[in-house]
Amino acid sequence: KEYTPPSTDLITLTRHVLNDGFNLARSSAASGDLTILLASLQTTCKFIENNVRKASLINLIGQAGNQNVQGEDQKKLDVLSNEIMINALRASGKVAVLVSEEDEEAIIVGEKQEGATFETERGKYCVVFDPLDGSSNIDAGVNIGTIFGIYLVRDGSKGTIEDVLRPGREMVAAGYCMYGSSANLVLTTGNGVNGYTLDNGIGEFILTHPNITLPPRGKIYSINEGNSAYYHEPVLNYLESIKYPKGDRKPYSARYIGSMVADVHRTLLYGGIFGYPEDKKSKSGKLRLLYEAFPMAFLTEQAGGVATTGRGRILDVQPKQIHERCPVFLGSKEDVEEL
Numbered sequence: 001k002e003y004t005p006p007s008t009d010l011i012t013l014t015r016h017v018l019n020d021g022f023n024l025a026r027s028s029a030a031s032g033d034l035t036i037l038l039a040s041l042q043t044t045c046k047f048i049e050n051n052v053r054k055a056s057l058i059n060l061i062g063q064a065g066n067q068n069v070q071g072e073d074q075k076k077l078d079v080l081s082n083e084i085m086i087n088a089l090r091a092s093g094k095v096a097v098l099v100s101e102e103d104e105e106a107i108i109v110g111e112k113q114e115g116a117t118f119e120t121e122r123g124k125y126c127v128v129f130d131p132l133d134g135s136s137n138i139d140a141g142v143n144i145g146t147i148f149g150i151y152l153v154r155d156g157s158k159g160t161i162e163d164v165l166r167p168g169r170e171m172v173a174a175g176y177c178m179y180g181s182s183a184n185l186v187l188t189t190g191n192g193v194n195g196y197t198l199d200n201g202i203g204e205f206i207l208t209h210p211n212i213t214l215p216p217r218g219k220i221y222s223i224n225e226g227n228s229a230y231y232h233e234p235v236l237n238y239l240e241s242i243k244y245p246k247g248d249r250k251p252y253s254a255r256y257i258g259s260m261v262a263d264v265h266r267t268l269l270y271g272g273i274f275g276y277p278e279d280k281k282s283k284s285g286k287l288r289l290l291y292e293a294f295p296m297a298f299l300t301e302q303a304g305g306v307a308t309t310g311r312g313r314i315l316d317v318q319p320k321q322i323h324e325r326c327p328v329f330l331g332s333k334e335d336v337e338e339l
Ligand code: AHG
Pocket: 072, 101, 130, 132, 133, 134, 135, 136, 224, 258, 259, 260, 261, 276, 286
């Protein structure tokens, strides 16, 4: 057998963002700044990853003792990850507005924050994020992640809440990092989707999944069927149609992790459909529009898939509030169109 040595020409995330195949035209006002911002986000993902891996060993398991604005009990890792992100993003000097799942109000950077050690410069970008996605899976060691979306402030704006109350199609970049058997960062800047795996030995994300593309049809459905009692007819009919298919089609397999990051990651790689519908109990579903639905819809479309609320394109929804919810169905084109 011939020996194939490991590559000595690694494409790190930073190298890729700087040099290869990245179309930063949508954010041409400050493409160098976007590179710096993405470097800062990479660091937060490594920092969070490091804490996730050690959580059981350093007393990071369990409740923090407070609730967030959506009435969820915050876990210690939710709070820690949020602080890591806010500190790093403020320090980058590239952001004007931050919206986090864990903070009721948007943070306008450049205003003196209580407890802050130093004042930071205000940049041109707005970052909306879910610092730790999949909270209910933390204590079981199941995959969790971080989700982010990036807007450029509107022309002439210094950075206000209006800069983030915009449809997802105006985002200049979006991504997530999944903390699973490896840490995988998946990113789009509007020119396709690339996936990078953290090499812990050298502390770099390495390009391992270039140009992620969804197959046009999958074999997997991913939805919390325990909510069936509340689902509306069309969703129930669709589920029936994939479990008891007509003709010579085979029934779909069920996979539901309960961390959006992990369920979407699998959907991007294997295809199929992921959904969190609106139902009789949750009128707008559960997932949050700005920092869950938009970034994942952007990635899905960039990977050749479709993302819909069930009534229309997710990326066209006009947000009214930073923490509003939105029904989500995303995945392979034919599967979502069939739904
Ligand atoms: P978060 O942990 O950031 O609050 O998000 C939880 C979300 C999402 O990760 C997942 O898709 C969904 O909750 C699962 O909800 P159910 O437990 O209702 O299925």
